[in-house]
Amino acid sequence: MHALIINGSPRIKKYSNTDKILSKFTEGMKESGATWEQYEVSDRQQWDTMRDAFFRSEHILIALPLFFECIPGLLLEFLETLPVPEKLSTPNPEKLSDPMCEKHCNNDTKIEFSASAPTLSFLLQGGFSEGIQLRCCEAYLEILAERLGCRYGGTLVKGDNFGIRFDESQRERVTTPYQKMGSIYGRDGELTDEECRKFTGPEVFPAYIRMLVGVLFKTVVKKGFMKMAADWGCDRPLDDRPYES
Amino acid sequence: MILIVNTTTDTSITDEIREALASGNALFSTAGAKSAGKDASSAASGFEIVEAGTMRISYCVGCNECWLKTPGICALKDDYEEILKKLIHADQMWLITETALGFVDHKGKNIIDRMIPLATMNLQFKGKQMRHIPRYKQRTDVGIIYRGDADRSFLERWNQRVTLNLHSHSLGVFPVTEKKEAIACMH
Numbered sequence: 001m002h003a004l005i006i007n008g009s010p011r012i013k014k015y016s017n018t019d020k021i022l023s024k025f026t027e028g029m030k031e032s033g034a035t036w037e038q039y040e041v042s043d044r045q046q047w048d049t050m051r052d053a054f055f056r057s058e059h060i061l062i063a064l065p066l067f068f069e070c071i072p073g074l075l076l077e078f079l080e081t082l083p084v085p086e087k088l089s090t091p092n093p094e095k096l097s098d099p100m101c102e103k104h105c106n107n108d109t110k111i112e113f114s115a116s117a118p119t120l121s122f123l124l125q126g127g128f129s130e131g132i133q134l135r136c137c138e139a140y141l142e143i144l145a146e147r148l149g150c151r152y153g154g155t156l157v158k159g160d161n162f163g164i165r166f167d168e169s170q171r172e173r174v175t176t177p178y179q180k181m182g183s184i185y186g187r188d189g190e191l192t193d194e195e196c197r198k199f200t201g202p203e204v205f206p207a208y209i210r211m212l213v214g215v216l217f218k219t220v221v222k223k224g225f226m227k228m229a230a231d232w233g234c235d236r237p238l239d240d241r242p243y244e245s
Numbered sequence: 246m247i248l249i250v251n252t253t254t255d256t257s258i259t260d261e262i263r264e265a266l267a268s269g270n271a272l273f274s275t276a277g278a279k280s281a282g283k284d285a286s287s288a289a290s291g292f293e294i295v296e297a298g299t300m301r302i303s304y305c306v307g308c309n310e311c312w313l314k315t316p317g318i319c320a321l322k323d324d325y326e327e328i329l330k331k332l333i334h335a336d337q338m339w340l341i342t343e344t345a346l347g348f349v350d351h352k353g354k355n356i357i358d359r360m361i362p363l364a365t366m367n368l369q370f371k372g373k374q375m376r377h378i379p380r381y382k383q384r385t386d387v388g389i390i391y392r393g394d395a396d397r398s399f400l401e402r403w404n405q406r407v408t409l410n411l412h413s414h415s416l417g418v419f420p421v422t423e424k425k426e427a428i429a430c431m432h
Contacts, residue, residue, distance in 0.1 A: 010306045042306075065307065069406040070348065073304035073358045077351035084346075128375045136406045140348060143396050147346045165309075204373040213375075217368045225313065225366045232314040239365045240316040241381055243330050 001189050003029070004057035005038040006050060008064035008075035012042050017164040018063045021125055024175045025063075028182025036061075041078050054082060059189045060118050060150065065161075066126035069136045071144070082148060120145045121153030121191045123181075127162035131200040134159060153190030156181055157200045166228055247292035247431050248335035248385075250328060252342045252352040253392060254298035258424060259341065265428045266292050292431070293331055297356065300324040304355045311362035317380050318362060325359045332363065333381045337388065337416060337431065344393035348400070353391075357407060364410070371412070379412050388416030390427050395420075 005026070009018040019040075026036055039050040054060065064071055071079075122141045126134050134157045145152035158178075163170035177199070184193050205213065229238060236242075247266070251259045301324045310320040319325065332338060342353030349357075363385075364377035387408050389400060400418040408415045419427040 010304055011308070015308075067305065067307065068354075068357050068360070069403055069410065070354065072307070073351045073355040074306075076345065076348070076354050077304065080345045080351060130374060132374060136402055139402065140399060143347045143399055210370050210373065214370050217370075222367055229313045229316075229366075232310075234314050234316065236316050238312070238316050238367060239378070239380060242315075242317040243333050244381065 001032075001034040001059060001186060002057075003034060003036045003059040003061050003185070003189070004050075004053045005036050006060070006062045007038060007040045007042070008062050008072060008078075009040075010042050010067075010072050010074040011065075013040050015165065016040075016042070017161050018065055018123075018125060020164050020171060020175050021123065021161065021178050022063055024178040025123065025182035025185070028179040028184075029186035031179075031183045032186030034186030041072075041075050047078055047081065050078070051082060054118075058116075058118050059153075060120045061123060061185065062120065063123035063125070066124060066134055066137050070140050071137065079144070079148070084147070084149075118150050119153040119190055120148065120150035121185065121189075122155040123178075123191070124155050124157050125161045126159045129160040129201070130205060131157060131159065131203040134200075154192035154196060156185075156191045156196050159201075246331075246335050247337045247339070248328075248331050249292060249294045249339045249341065249431075250297050250356055251294065252297045252340065252350075252356060255392070256296060258390065258392075258421060259294050259296065261424065262292075262339075262428055262431070263294060266431060293335075295328055295331070297324070297328065298352070300327075302328075302352070302355055302359070304351065305358035305361060309366075312364070312366035316365065319359065321359075325356075328356070329359070329362060332360065332385055333383050335383065335385045337386045339388045339390060339416070339427070339431065341390045342392070344391050344395040347394070347396040348403075349389065349391060349395070353389075360411070374409075376410065376412070384413040385411055386414045386416050387411065388427060388430060389418040390421060390424055391418065392421045 005022060007016060007018050007022060009016040013019050022038065029036060037053065039046045064075055067073065124134055124137055124141065138155045138157055141155050142152050161174055164174055181196060181199055184195055185191055225238060249259060249262055303321050303323050306321065308320050311318060319329065340353055340356055343350040345351065363380055365380050367378040368375050369378050387404060389404055391400065397418060397420070404415040404418055416430050
């Protein structure tokens with residue numbers, strides 16, 4: 001199995017948590033004998049290559065961070081440059097009557113895949129720990145696969161990844177489990193296995209954990225954030241209100 | 246204050262809104278009657294229209310500087326700062342946007358993604374879910390007017406989630422053909 005992997009993070013590769021996750025994930029793919037090519041949405045110079053690869057790939061994985069409950073603006077901008085599949089490109093009467101709507105009406109390039117429709121799977125990661133935080137975006141990813149004329153290969157959903165950037169020891173702990181998920185993807189070419197579903201962890205935390213973590217937020221976690229800020233040279237309180245007059 | 250951010254380059258919709266809000270006392274009273282607890286005089290706080298379609302607004306790069314380096318201030322120096330400064334006084338924000346791939350297009354999404362400085366890094370539980378603690382007291386309800394094909398039920402769901410993060414409420418999502426219904430909610 002050969003996969004096209006698109007890192008949909010707008011952060012440059014060096015600072016991309018999604019890239020750190022993909023490093024482990026692809027190690028797992030290697031174990032299953034799979035190969036891949038990876039591109040970065042954060043580097044516009046790769047967009048033409050990515051677009052060409054999209055049409056000759058049977059297996060595509062888009063890995064992305066959650067940005068305000070859906071996909072990041074930059075990833076969306078890239079995806080907008082892919083021609084739309086034929087059955088969705090038929091202009092509707094409303095658009096035809098609207099002379100300002102050139103962008104949607106004049107897109108007569110049809111998607112042409114080299115063989116059958118590719119299987120498009122997603123790796124969706126976020127900062128908040130609970131699975132429920134990622135479900136809205138997950139719902140969109142299924143819509144997106146259809147809109148791009150692809151077969152939907154499922155989404156690996158996982159939160160609690162904020163620490164990857166800030167803490168070396170956290171990084172290993174957080175990213176290592178993705179290796180096993182990569183081996184499943186390398187084996188199946190999709191992410192619909194029961195193991196992938198379980199990987200998300202709890203949808204919400206039970207009440208006693210919420211109480212405990214709530215206390216940690218006000219103490220240890222808050223201090224941790226202040227330390228991160230100090231390391232970045234921040235000299236203002238984290239709840240500063242710069243535009244309030 | 247009602248903030249209207251138009252990311253399309255078509256100003257006919259904002260022209261219509263301006264006309265309705267500037268002269269539409271009848272409209273306000275109709276709308277006011279619909280909303281429990283809010284009287285029509287809140288409309289006196291006014292409205293502002295930002296034509297963002299031709300403005301220089303980047304995507305959010307996810308650098309986290311607005312949370313951890315310069316709290317509340319975006320590291321990207323472009324035309325978005327003007328919108329951010331208005332947002333902290335806005336009771337409502339209406340996003341007028343094109344669509345793509347069943348969703349708002351990237352220009353519309355960028356307006357929402359760049360709202361991140363309105364939250365602080367600090368966390369709390371709100372109900373059963375973690376949320377970032379808001380930076381300002383102002384709560385801004387959000388409504389969307391979209392032009393082109395989109396998955397309306399998904400957009401509804403998304404806007405509910407967007408406003409959950411803003412600790413505010415969704416004003417609904419409206420295809421441009423229902424702009425009158427949207428305008429009736431602008432009060």
